[in-house]
Amino acid sequence: MDIKIFKTAEEASKAAAEIFKDTLKTGQEVFGLATGSTPEKTYEILVESDLDFSNAIAINLDEYYGIASTHDQSYAYFMNQHLFQHKPFKETHIPNGENTDAEDEVTRYDAILEKYPRDLQILGIGSNGHIAFNEPGSSFDATTTKVKLTDSTIQDNSRFFDNKDEVPQEAYSMGIKSIMDAKHIILMAFGESKADAIKKIIEGPVTEDVPASVLQKHPNVTLLLDEAVASKLSSN
Ligand code: PGA
Numbered sequence: 001m002d003i004k005i006f007k008t009a010e011e012a013s014k015a016a017a018e019i020f021k022d023t024l025k026t027g028q029e030v031f032g033l034a035t036g037s038t039p040e041k042t043y044e045i046l047v048e049s050d051l052d053f054s055n056a057i058a059i060n061l062d063e064y065y066g067i068a069s070t071h072d073q074s075y076a077y078f079m080n081q082h083l084f085q086h087k088p089f090k091e092t093h094i095p096n097g098e099n100t101d102a103e104d105e106v107t108r109y110d111a112i113l114e115k116y117p118r119d120l121q122i123l124g125i126g127s128n129g130h131i132a133f134n135e136p137g138s139s140f141d142a143t144t145t146k147v148k149l150t151d152s153t154i155q156d157n158s159r160f161f162d163n164k165d166e167v168p169q170e171a172y173s174m175g176i177k178s179i180m181d182a183k184h185i186i187l188m189a190f191g192e193s194k195a196d197a198i199k200k201i202i203e204g205p206v207t208e209d210v211p212a213s214v215l216q217k218h219p220n221v222t223l224l225l226d227e228a229v230a231s232k233l234s235s236n
Pocket of ligand 1: 035036037038039124125126127130131132
């Protein structure tokens, strides 16, 4: 793991945007994208840049189950607001939260992942160590799955909803095996609330109890951290 610690989240976000730029420069154009507050600044920097994504393919990690793409908390809506409506991509893909036939949706999304191996995958991390919606205990061998969100994720995400009861309890998520297929993975994490998770994934054992610990096994991972999230690392 290549671990880079920045004074602020903004500096880390600039570094992430530079990696997007370098990836595009080498003609690699399949981007695995994430939602959440973590990548927001990076997307803002990309939107303000002169980078051209019109030949690029975007494949998102996850989507709430049972939510319309027009709902302002859907991840489809988030991506349009923060990136796609400002920076057009050739194709964008995201699980369809309105498809109640889970088998059909999982098969559909796995076919997309098969067709478009990711050159660059960006990830946030949950305070419980999840990546995408792969919660603790998820199999490292999983491809796309319909998952049940843990209480801690529902609690973390309730800040975006009027109240906790409105947070969807299930989601479609790219599985860990598919995430690990990407050539290069960037994980960004900011703030003290995730310091324990970051310590575990860097210094702890590789275990399905801490989903992001699997990244220790990937040959090309960059961690972009701010000082607060790195504050519990032994080597700090
Ligand atoms: P956040 O979520 O970026 O909103 O903190 C990250 C995640 O839960 O994976």
